[in-house]
Amino acid sequence: MTPWGPKGLPKTLLWTLLGLNLLAFTLAVLTLNYSREHYREQAFVATRNIAQLLERDLTADLDRIDQILTDVQTEVEQQLIAGALQPAALDQLLSRRSYRLDERDALRVADAQGRLIYGLPPGLSSQVQIADRPYFQRMQSDSSPGVQLSEPVVSRVTGRWSLVVARRLTDPLGEFAGIVYLALRLDGLEQRFASLDLGAAGAVSLRDAHLHLLARHSVRPQGPTPVGEQRVSEDLKQALARAPLRGEYVAATALDGIERANSYRRLERYPLLIIVGLATDDYLERWWSELTLTSTLMLSFAGLSVLFAGHLRASWRLREQDMHSLAAQGEVLRESEQRFRLLVQGVRDHAIFMLSPEGTVLSWNDGAERLKLWTEAEVVGQHFSVFYPPELVAAGAPERHLARARTHGHHTVEEIRVRKSGERFWASVTLTALHDQAGRLTGYAKLTRDITVSKRVELQERRRRTVLEMMLSDAPLSATLQAVLQGLPDQGVGLTSAVLLKPASASSLILAAQQPAAGAWQSLLSAHPLDTADPWADWLQSAQPFLLWGPDPQDPAWCMAARQALGVQTLLLWPIGPRGAPALGVVVLGVSDPTQERTALAALAQEAADLCLIIVQRARSAEAQALAASVYQALGEAIVVTSAAGEIQALNPAFQQLTGYRTEALQSLPLKDLAEDSRESAWWARLWQSLETTGRWQGEVRTRFAHGEVRPQWWMISTIEDEQGTAQKRLLILSEVTDKKRAEEIIWREANYDPLTGLPNRRLFMDRLVQALKRAQQGREGLTLMLIDLDHFKSVNDQWGHEAGDVVLQTAAQRLLACVRSTDTVARWGGDEFTVLLTGAEDAARAGALAERMVASLSEPIAWEAERLNIGASIGLCLAGSSPDDAERLLSHADQAMYQVKRAGRGGFRFYAGEDDLSASLTKAHKA
Numbered sequence: 027m028t029p030w031g032p033k034g035l036p037k038t039l040l041w042t043l044l045g046l047n048l049l050a051f052t053l054a055v056l057t058l059n060y061s062r063e064h065y066r067e068q069a070f071v072a073t074r075n076i077a078q079l080l081e082r083d084l085t086a087d088l089d090r091i092d093q094i095l096t097d098v099q100t101e102v103e104q105q106l107i108a109g110a111l112q113p114a115a116l117d118q119l120l121s122r123r124s125y126r127l128d129e130r131d132a133l134r135v136a137d138a139q140g141r142l143i144y145g146l147p148p149g150l151s152s153q154v155q156i157a158d159r160p161y162f163q164r165m166q167s168d169s170s171p172g173v174q175l176s177e178p179v180v181s182r183v184t185g186r187w188s189l190v191v192a193r194r195l196t197d198p199l200g201e202f203a204g205i206v207y208l209a210l211r212l213d214g215l216e217q218r219f220a221s222l223d224l225g226a227a228g229a230v231s232l233r234d235a236h237l238h239l240l241a242r243h244s245v246r247p248q249g250p251t252p253v254g255e256q257r258v259s260e261d262l263k264q265a266l267a268r269a270p271l272r273g274e275y276v277a278a279t280a281l282d283g284i285e286r287a288n289s290y291r292r293l294e295r296y297p298l299l300i301i302v303g304l305a306t307d308d309y310l311e312r313w314w315s316e317l318t319l320t321s322t323l324m325l326s327f328a329g330l331s332v333l334f335a336g337h338l339r340a341s342w343r344l345r346e347q348d349m350h351s352l353a354a355q356g357e358v359l360r361e362s363e364q365r366f367r368l369l370v371q372g373v374r375d376h377a378i379f380m381l382s383p384e385g386t387v388l389s390w391n392d393g394a395e396r397l398k399l400w401t402e403a404e405v406v407g408q409h410f411s412v413f414y415p416p417e418l419v420a421a422g423a424p425e426r427h428l429a430r431a432r433t434h435g436h437h438t439v440e441e442i443r444v445r446k447s448g449e450r451f452w453a454s455v456t457l458t459a460l461h462d463q464a465g466r467l468t469g470y471a472k473l474t475r476d477i478t479v480s481k482r483v484e485l486q487e488r489r490r491r492t493v494l495e496m497m498l499s500d501a502p503l504s505a506t507l508q509a510v511l512q513g514l515p516d517q518g519v520g521l522t523s524a525v526l527l528k529p530a531s532a533s534s535l536i537l538a539a540q541q542p543a544a545g546a547w548q549s550l551l552s553a554h555p556l557d558t559a560d561p562w563a564d565w566l567q568s569a570q571p572f573l574l575w576g577p578d579p580q581d582p583a584w585c586m587a588a589r590q591a592l593g594v595q596t597l598l599l600w601p602i603g604p605r606g607a608p609a610l611g612v613v614v615l616g617v618s619d620p621t622q623e624r625t626a627l628a629a630l631a632q633e634a635a636d637l638c639l640i641i642v643q644r645a646r647s648a649e650a651q652a653l654a655a656s657v658y659q660a661l662g663e664a665i666v667v668t669s670a671a672g673e674i675q676a677l678n679p680a681f682q683q684l685t686g687y688r689t690e691a692l693q694s695l696p697l698k699d700l701a702e703d704s705r706e707s708a709w710w711a712r713l714w715q716s717l718e719t720t721g722r723w724q725g726e727v728r729t730r731f732a733h734g735e736v737r738p739q740w741w742m743i744s745t746i747e748d749e750q751g752t753a754q755k756r757l758l759i760l761s762e763v764t765d766k767k768r769a770e771e772i773i774w775r776e777a778n779y780d781p782l783t784g785l786p787n788r789r790l791f792m793d794r795l796v797q798a799l800k801r802a803q804q805g806r807e808g809l810t811l812m813l814i815d816l817d818h819f820k821s822v823n824d825q826w827g828h829e830a831g832d833v834v835l836q837t838a839a840q841r842l843l844a845c846v847r848s849t850d851t852v853a854r855w856g857g858d859e860f861t862v863l864l865t866g867a868e869d870a871a872r873a874g875a876l877a878e879r880m881v882a883s884l885s886e887p888i889a890w891e892a893e894r895l896n897i898g899a900s901i902g903l904c905l906a907g908s909s910p911d912d913a914e915r916l917l918s919h920a921d922q923a924m925y926q927v928k929r930a931g932r933g934g935f936r937f938y939a940g941e942d943d944l945s946a947s948l949t950k951a952h953k954a
């Protein structure tokens with residue numbers, strides 16, 4: 027945010043507002059000051075006027091009094107010249123003059139000794155003396171004529187404060203003869219002052235020459251007037267010093283402390299001073315209102331200024347924020363644009379460019395250059411239809427796409443495009459219409475991505491699926507092969523046509539040909555048969571790919587003809603068939619675009635060839651299966667098909683006829699349910715063990731028929747295995763029992779089983795060991811071999827006879843069988859030696875535990891007649907390794923391990939510990 031700084035507009039405005047406020051304030055102060063001075067001046071004018079009026083008034087009064095006094099003086103002096111004072115004549119005189127006097131002011135005459143000789147009220151006679159009065163004594167000694175004024179005195183006649191106005195009397199000799207005077211009552215003066223309008227607190231005073239207070243009127247009196255009081259304010263003293271006759275001053279009066287604007291004036295002819303004052307509060311009353319009003323206005327103005335400034339500041343801040351935010355947005359936008367431009371420029375996997383509304387290229391990014399191989403300088407200004415293959419341009423695709431984008435906002439399509447080199451590729455194209463704010467079309471943004479790889483995979487998968495579905499729905503072979511070819515041009519590799527040929531009689535057989543070039547192929551082959559002469563014969567035998575990329579004089583004549591007939595440069599022949607085996611057919615591709623990637627073409631041909639091989643092989647295996655099924659159905663032998671685990675899956679008609687069963691009745695039942703003999707579980711276990719280890723079993727079985735009948739049947743069970751040797755099905759063929767079959771079985775049993783113990787003999791054990799080793803070497807199961815030799819068996823024979831030895835051998839066989847699983851094989855190797863073959867996911871831990879159990883079991887006493895025979899067992903173990911162990915070597919290793927146990931004292935087991943265990947093998951060899 028921009029600071030509320032000195033350079034900003036708001037700061038200027040702030041200063042302006044402040045200046046305006048200061049100006050207004052100054053003006054207001056000046057105006058108020060002027061106004062105050064004005065009011066004061068008015069007050070002075072008023073007081074001056076009043077003082078002047080009072081001066082005139084008082085002077086007039088005193089003049090009048092003086093006139094009377096002069097008249098009386100003249101009269102009295104004449105009477106004195108005449109001999110004695112004649113009061114009657116004075117009364118007469120005074121009665122003529124008395125209208126000019128206030129009735130309260132008495133005119134009196136005192137003689138030279140100060141005795142009142144005239145003017146006393148009745149009853150007082152001559153008792154009144156004024157000889158002690160200072161004014162009397164002054165006049166007694168001062169012979170100057172003229173009127174004299176006294177200091178304020180309390181009249182001895184009236185008892186009131188009075189001012190004595192007197193004239194000196196002289197006798198004819200010129201000696202002092204007394205005074206004639208008028209005692210002017212001061213309260214009378216105060217009453218006169220009271221008639222003046224002096225506001226709420228004004229005052230007027232009269233002082234004598236020595237500033238004694240004579241009379242005073244205050245609108246707000248503080249008590250009786252202190253007549254004679256000489257205290258005055260310093261301001262008055264200073265003013266009098268400056269201007270003794272008249273002047274003005276402002277001061278708080280010494281008597282009541284109220285500040286007033288005062289005017290003073292000395293009477294010209296009498297030593298009196300008039301002071302008139304108007305209280306400051308009075309004359310400034312209006313000024314105070316003005317001050318209040320002005321202050322209110324000023325405060326209002328200042329308040330409004332502050333509000334205005336605040337509002338302005340807030341608005342400015344908002345504006346600043348807006349501007350900042352705009353600036354920030356602008357910056358973000360610029361950055362975003364920059365990033366977008368860099369992004370678009372830098373995108374290398376997508377062609378991103380702009381088109382004008384007419385489809386002319388306006389801009390070009392790195393990805394576009396990489397994808398389409400045009401540089402920006404070459405392509406800008408060209409119409410974008412240069413990226414379309416000619417057939418799409420001819421069909422009006424570019425214009426159609428623009429129109430769609432215009433109508434719908436954008437248009438996405440997956441189609442073939444061409445690079446500058448002419449190479450075709452699968453592209454995913456999105457055209458987006460761009461408009462300005464007024465909604466006018468400004469152009470198009472075009473995004474193109476090379477999707478050749480994924481598209482090929484997708485098309486390949488689609489074709490495979492189609493072909494698979496056709497195969498599963500048993501579509502005709504030719505139609506399925508045709509489907510392989512039909513999808514090929516979509517792969518975008520510029521294929522002109524493809525054909526599948528059957529080489530054996532190639533000239534006449536086209537297995538399938540891609541439309542619409544089938545006719546061209548047909549006529550080519552009729553004119554130039556692809557015979558089996560050199561070099562084709564050898565090639566077809568080897569089934570190697572044959573790629574002809576360009577015309578070469580060495581090429582077979584047929585190729586030259588094919589190129590010519592199809593109008594192509596590149597021919598590609600790919601054999602159909604497993605490598606190294608004679609070809610079943612040939613895929614021939616004619617490629618129109620010489621720039622095509624060879625690996626892509628080769629992959630396409632190979633994939634078509636692989637698909638064709640699967641189709642042909644399946645057709646053949648279907649034929650074979652159909653044949654087998656018809657044989658199975660037609661055969662006179664009764665046949666049952668089961669799963670590898672023995673669950674019944676199918677019965678042929680002959681079986682149903684023989685046994686009376688329907689297929690549904692036996693479906694999923696175990697095969698052993700058909701054998702009455704399987705009630706004895708050990709019998710069935712032996713049978714199944716034989717079947718699992720040898721894959722075959724045959725013998726007489728009491729067989730249950732449909733209606734409860736049990737008839738002896740000859741069972742011949744064989745196993746159908748897959749290519750890895752894993753059992754898939756069991757096939758049981760039932761037939762009538764014949765002597766020959768019985769004899770065969772006896773011979774078979776004697777050849778494979780030990781008659782004393784019933785265990786498989788050495789021969790059968792070796793068979794099973796070899797089979798198990800095969801499986802172990804395919805990594806499908808583990809294998810452990812055990813060689814068990816009874817300890818001290820000879821002594822049983824020696825001590826108890828051969829029969830006892832036989833019982834011991836039989837018992838040992840049973841005990842060993844009881845220790846193992848049904849899938850394991852326990853065999854009698856010979857004499858008192860047994861072998862055990864443990865299969866499945868064997869490990870040393872389980873084999874060791876089993877050996878331990880066997881040692882323990884064989885150590886248990888064996889009952890014979892009343893005796894308890896004691897033997898033991900020594901066991902050698904050997905785990906089949908990942909190396910191709912042969913059976914003999916395994917047996918030798920187990921034997922070495924067993925002998926080590928014997929040497930160590932018997933009664934135990936031991937694993938073969940490697941070739942280093944020489945002592946064991948050597949000693950055994952010696953023993954042998």
Ligand SMILES: Nc1nc2c(ncn2[C@@H]2O[C@H](COP(=O)(O)OP(=O)(O)OP(=O)(O)O)[C@@H](O)[C@H]2O)c(=O)[nH]1
Nearest residue numbers: 815816817818819820821823828829831832857858
């Ligand atoms: N009862 C009986 N004895 C047999 C049979 N076959 C072999 N023998 C005897 O089994 C004996 C095996 O001998 P050896 O294994 O050396 O004797 P051993 O006492 O077990 O000696 P070690 O194995 O060293 O403990 C021989 O005496 C044979 O005659 C047979 O079928 N029945």
